[in-house]
Amino acid sequence: MSLTSDTTNLRELSGFYIIMPSGILASIPNGICLIYLLTRTLKRWWVTKRPLPMAHRVPFYIAFSEFNLFYMNSINMVYSAVNGHTIQGTACKWAGGLTFFFVSVNTSLVGLLSLTTYLRI
Incomplete structure (x- = not known):
């Protein structure tokens, strides 16, 4: 018997009431830290009225893509x-595509940052 997401009630699966609340609770500190980092960087940018140095810009971009991942995961x-049950149909395709895009952007930024750091040393 194969379980598919369109016929299975997730609440009937064992561990649903452990996995779902723990996932939601674990994402709360992540969201708080991301909002703090984004607001502090934006505030610094607006107060100084100058372009951000690269040391602040790349972590800001990483935090922005991570915030989008947090938002998509929270909705899901x-x-x-x-x-x-999980999101179905076209909404599922959009959510999956956006998640893939933001994971790719985040991974690329971290990889390029590590490569740049390696080449500078």
Whole structure:
């Protein structure tokens, strides 16, 4: 018997009431830290009225792409917790595509930052 997401009520699966709340609770500190980092960087940028140095710009871009991942993951988790099934159809394709895009951007930024750091040393 194969379980598919369109016929399975997630609430009936064992561990749903452990996995879902722990995932949501674990993402709260991540969201708080991302919002803090983004607001501090934007505030610094607006107060100085000068371009941000590269040492602040790259972490800002990484935090921005991570915030988008946090937002997409939060929507997915809350939707699954409320409705008892995952997002279906075109919305699922959009969510998957956007998640893939933001993971790729985040991975590229971190990889390029590490390569730049390696080449400078």
